[in-house]
Amino acid sequence: MIQPVIEVSDLTFDYPGFRALDRVSLSIAPGSVTALVGPNGAGKTTLLRCIAALDSPLSGTVRVMGLDVFEHPREVHQLMGYLSDNFGLYSELTVAQGLEYAARSQGLPTASVAQAVQHTAKRMGLSDKLGNLASALSRGQRQRLAIGQAIIHEPKVLLLDEPASGLDPEARSALAHVFKALQAQGMSLLVSSHILAELDEYSTHMLALNQGRVLEHRALAGSGAASGVGAVERVLRLEFVHGAEAIAPWLQTQAHVQLQRAEGRVIDITFSGDRTDQAALVAACVTAGHALVSMASVTENLQQSYLKSLAAERATAPATRMQA
């Protein structure tokens, strides 16, 4: 069994007169990008700060790579990067000095600091800014420097609280590429954001919080987590040359297929087979003489999923709030 990078168990956190987190339990898989979503006051920032050992909870445990964060905060910090939503930079230091300080304070050996600074600057697109003061950087560059400082020690886990807030579309897109690259290198990311369309681009999982409780935590359909590994259920959209209604009954008899919707020339199915099974389905369509134009995974829209979860939760549990 793969060990989760983050394990949260029965985490409860109170502010005076207000319960911010209520018995939250979850585990984050290695190599995943988890979108942490929820309305204002849902407990997103508090959860991130507890995982980062910046705030102490009322009860519960948080383990990162098997280490209890409240018992060994400094050791955990070597495995973790964290970018606060309200981050600051040492404005009187240059980009190179800021990165060097971050590297050294995270315990990197002296011999590897210079290389880490160069590598991180390149990764963040700041190689030509190394001599500039942090105060002279643009908003997007400051954001990238802050993320660079958080990842310079190659953490296993990266926590980001509203990383794209205040950025223009171009800078957001660049940031999405950075996150994808970090995930590709095996880093696990937990990203809190209000801009769900932006999270759609790179998230593999959704963790929805509401009123301090976990509303939903699952792999997103169409994400690498949902379609890339083994026989994970996912939604496929098949487009045919002719009317889909006639093909639907035949399709329903095929292995791993559950019909969802047939409309015009398009059929949506839930498919529970692996990639070989999917190839076999394509071959079966062709052999049966059904003129298949395309078959594609339907990527789940994070915003719709989140709103659906929220609406369902509000309908079923209107008053599950802890009151002081």
Added chain:
Amino acid sequence: MNPEFRRQLWLQFSTTRLIVLPMLLAASFIAVYVNVSSAPAAPLAATAMLLFAVLVLGMGTIAAGASVMDEIADRTWDQQRMSAMQPWAMTWGKLAGASAYGWYGGALCLLVALPSVWVAEPLAVVLRWALLGCLAGVFLQALLIAINLQLLKTSSRVSRRSGMWALLLILLWGGGLVMESLRRVNHIGWWNQAFEKLDFALASLALFAVCALVAAWRSMSEVLAVRKLPWGWPALALVATVYISGFGWTQRLPVLGAVGLSVCAVLTYFALLTEPQQRPLWQRLVNAALGMQWRTVLLQLPRWPTTLVLAIPFAVMTAMALNPNTAVPWTLSNAVLLQPIAFALLLGRDCALALFFAFSPQTRRPVMAFAVLMLVLYAILPWLMRALGGPVLAGLALPLLGNSALSVVVAAGHLGLALWLLRWRWLATAPRTAEA
């Protein structure tokens, strides 16, 4: 090299700053030298020591304090807290790094001051004065870091100057006492031993500097979430008690007890009012205690209960050691000596009342509410009662004023009432689940 020390050096030193300071100092010394017709050594030494004080005790201390508060202003505190640096490395990195420029100037001043003083004084005395100045610098800088870290625990929105004001108050009060006691004598009597004034000042300052360094390190540990067992605060109380009691008069044991009780009271009130005391913190402690996680309880325990508990043996010691035939006139300061048990009980009552306000979600300024209540309990109410019914009623309001045995009973009643109020508040503010 310590990363924090290196960062502070980056901030403190530039080529310009490195050159400008020696030039300014040289200009000052030359100005003194050319303006004195004969025997320039003494005015040069005085000027150098004054500039040393400005640079090390003034500039260096402000810079050391700012090394903590600037992290809040620049919103970089989370980055520091997320680093892998241990508390002691962070403490000395800030202390030595932030004040390095002041020390650089101070060292240049000493280069002028020491030879100038040496003209008139033996080398040993000169070196001791230099060491005194350096220890004073370390003491003030470490103390301001400790004060600022303590303020940060209460609120992240404290003003950068709050710590400076607190330090100035401590210096004015403590410095005045020390100067007054040193001014009149050549030798200091301490625990029946006579010490030369300068030697005693040196040893005292070294002790204070060590205490300030430990305080800064312990406070840094707390804000970096590296919990330690709570020995620091009671240890400080014991050190202060032993130090102050050394100046005491003939009845050693009651003096030791009364001083210990007073020191514990001061430290308890200080910690009580400068540490966060919200209900969730105490709920966490109660949860740990109910789960028999005693080490967790000790690691998360606020400072004030340690000195409150330590106050009890001191109170008992005072009560048992004071000769009943000793004629001690009643004054407010002697109340600790005359009514130690009642005093300790009232200390416990005040702690319960402070928590009573701190646990209320509606009280916006619990410290202020507590201060007002203390004014009522210790001044207004006894005064009113005395006017209405004489000393007996006044003794009910403030048991320190009354007869010995009865005072203890009344003080215990006060404590019981305060604990009942606290229990009521605790239950009233317990989070409730309203499941649909």
